[in-house]
Amino acid sequence: MSALTDSEWLNPLIGLLQGAQLGLLRLLAWLGLAASSHGQPAWPWALRLSGENLLIDLGQARRLALTLLVLALAVFLLVVALIWRRRRWLLVAAVPMLLVLAPWPQPEVVLVPAYPTSFHRSPTGFSAESIVQGRALYAQHCVGCHGIDGRGQGPLAAAQPVWPPNLAGPLLWRRADGDLLWRVLHGTKDRHGTSTMPGFERLADSEAWALIDFMKAQGAGQSLRASGVWSQPIGLPDVIVRCEGREPRPLSSWRGGQRLRIVAADSTTALLEDPRMVTAQLQPASHAALPRAPDCVIDAPAAWEAFSLIAGTDHLAGTQLLADRDGWLRARSAPGDAGWSEDDLLCRTATASGNPQDDPPPADGLGALIARMDAEPVRFLKGGFVH
Ligand code: HEC
Known part of the structure; x- marks a missing residue:
């Protein structure tokens, strides 16, 4: 048996912390005890895990992780003490001992400053429209320091x-x-309270x-340009798809x-449907003289731009892009590529073992x-x- 890899125990731990805090915030909101900030319930404390x-x-x-296990044990002992009268005091006495012996982590590592919006979720659905709107705003407000x-x-970065x-x-x-969200709207400060990035409250x-x-979207495309892979997972931008004989529907509905x-x-390749997936053709703004479109078409003007960004x-x-059943973009084949191969997988698990499978290839x-x-x-x- 192999030991747990770091990602195998750490991701559930991080997920647990996240879920517990989010649950607490939802409970507060449900009880009417959470104020509102930027449209969603505000995290009321200055720190979070x-x-x-x-x-x-x-x-x-x-x-x-160990401390949480010890705390769980302490709670368990207290519950047992409620039921088991004869050994009650022994069990209760063990609890402070456990608390002293627990390997408490350093608070300054485990707790970080929080903002009222720390647990906010994006309402945009990562839509192509939103990406394109963000692009224009970025060019207007951010490019001077952060670069194209x-x-x-x-040009302003060095200053x-x-x-x-x-x-x-x-x-x-x-x-x-x-x-x-908070940092973009309200700016950033270093640990001495000196402002490092201006806020964009407007x-x-x-x-x-x-x-x-x-x-x-831009980060994904840049990663592809620089290293040939999506080093961080990136989802399909959401757009409306029109499929023959059906109501138009958002791409995300396939998730x-x-x-x-x-x-x-492009004007040269005729598309063949493939039973292993749904094929949607992305139309450029002007689409004269294209070969016969397949069953599904995406013709929203923002879509071409958003996909170009992500594909770098x-x-x-x-270009062809493949998304898995969960809506993550996984593979790309460049224009003119003869066919797909495993090497086109651009978003992959680092720990994947090359175990030969029993199934025939x-x-x-x-x-x-x-x-x-x-x-x-x-x-x-x-x-x-990640991944
Ligand atoms: C005047 C220069 C300047 C402008 C304009 C600017 N930034 Fe920044 N930005 C910075 C600096 C400097 C940092 C690093 C701050 C730090 O680490 O304390 C930063 C950090 C960030 C971060 C990282 C925050 C984090 O969590 O560490 C994000 C995201 C960001 N900026 C987004 C934006 C966006 C979006 C805009 C446009 C609306 C923008 N910035 C405009 C200078 C700028």
Whole structure:
């Protein structure tokens, strides 16, 4: 038997902390005890338990996990003491001992400053419209410091008290979305209280959420350009799809159902349907003289732009993208590629073992790719190990 890998015990721990705090906030809101901030119930405390720090300090994460186990044991003893009269005092006396012996983690690692919006969820659904709206706002307000590509090399960057971070790295995936919202709207301070980034209070909440969507889409594309993979998981941007003989529906309605293939139309390739997935053709703004469209078509003007950003290319035509059943984008094939192969999987599990399976290998490249995609689902947890 192999020992648990770090991601196997840490992600559930981070998920538990997140879920418990969110549950508490929901309870407060339900009881009418939570104020409102930027449209959602506000986290009332100045601190919260942090997942993202645990990822960096595994020693403290272990201590926290053990302490929680000890606390659970203490609660269990108290419950037993209620029932088992004869040994009651012995059990009750064991509780303070346990509390003293528990390997309490350092509070400054486990607790981080919180904002009223720390547990807010984005209302945008990562829609293509929102991404495109965010792009325009970014060009208007943020590019001077953060740079066109988000790497922090804007013309004003050197004049800032600290260097703007690389938004194309893991940062946006580690931070709680609600913390990002707060920082964009209210600015950032260093630990001495000196302002490091100005706040953008003049933006509407929806505009700040759109900026966050754009930064993620751009970060995914930049990652693809720089390293050839999506090092952070990225979901399908949501758009309306029109399928023959059906009501138009959002792409997200397929989540948990079918695999999706998005094909950016070009004038040369005729598309063949494939029974293993739903194919949707993405239409550019002007789509004269295209080959016969497949069953499903995406023609929202924002879609082409959003997919170009995520695919990290200015020449989207002919590109194909595959999304898994959970709506994560997983693979890309560049224009002109002969066919799919397993190597096209751009968002993959780092710990995947190359174990030879007993099943016979699928006959074609696409089959192999799909088998691998299905076998290694994305288990993304904010602030946890990715993929
Ligand atoms: C005047 C320069 C400047 C402008 C304009 C600016 N930023 Fe920043 N930004 C910074 C600096 C400097 C930091 C690093 C702050 C720090 O680490 O304390 C930062 C940090 C960030 C972070 C990371 C926050 C975190 O959690 O660590 C995000 C996200 C961000 N900026 C988004 C934006 C967006 C969106 C805009 C436009 C609405 C914007 N910034 C405009 C200078 C700027």
